[in-house]
Amino acid sequence: MALHTLTIASHQLEFQLPVNSPITDIEWEAGGKNVIPLGCRVGACGACLIKVKSGLEALNPRDGDEEAFIEVLGYTGEEYRLACQCLIRGELAIEIIG
Numbered sequence: 001m002a003l004h005t006l007t008i009a010s011h012q013l014e015f016q017l018p019v020n021s022p023i024t025d026i027e028w029e030a031g032g033k034n035v036i037p038l039g040c041r042v043g044a045c046g047a048c049l050i051k052v053k054s055g056l057e058a059l060n061p062r063d064g065d066e067e068a069f070i071e072v073l074g075y076t077g078e079e080y081r082l083a084c085q086c087l088i089r090g091e092l093a094i095e096i097i098g
C-alpha cells in the first residue's frame with residue numbers, strides 16, 4: 001500500500017499515512033495524542049483548522065460547507081482546511097492553527 005508523508009511544520013513532526021486516509025489518523029501513530037486538536041470530527045466546530053504549507057493538490061477538494069465555515073472562522077484562501085475533512089493523496093505539509 002502506498003504511503004504518503006504528512007509533515008506538521010509547526011511541530012516538526014512527520015507521519016506516514018496510506019493513500020486516502022483521513023489526516024486525523026495520525027492520532028493513532030502518535031500514540032493517541034491529539035497532535036491536531038479535534039472536537040466534533042464532522043466539520044462543525046473549527047478545532048482542527050490547519051493551513052496547508054505545501055501539497056494542496058494532495059488533498060481532496062474542499063466542499064461548499066467546509067469553505068463557508070472556514071470563512072465564518074475568519075479565514076479565506078483555499079490553503080485553509082478543516083483537518084477532519086481532509087484525505088491525504090500525496091506528500092503534504094501543514095501548520096496547525098486551531
Ligand code: FES
Pocket residue numbers: 037038039040041042043044045046047048049082083084085
Ligand atoms: S474537529 Fe470539528 S471541525 Fe474538525
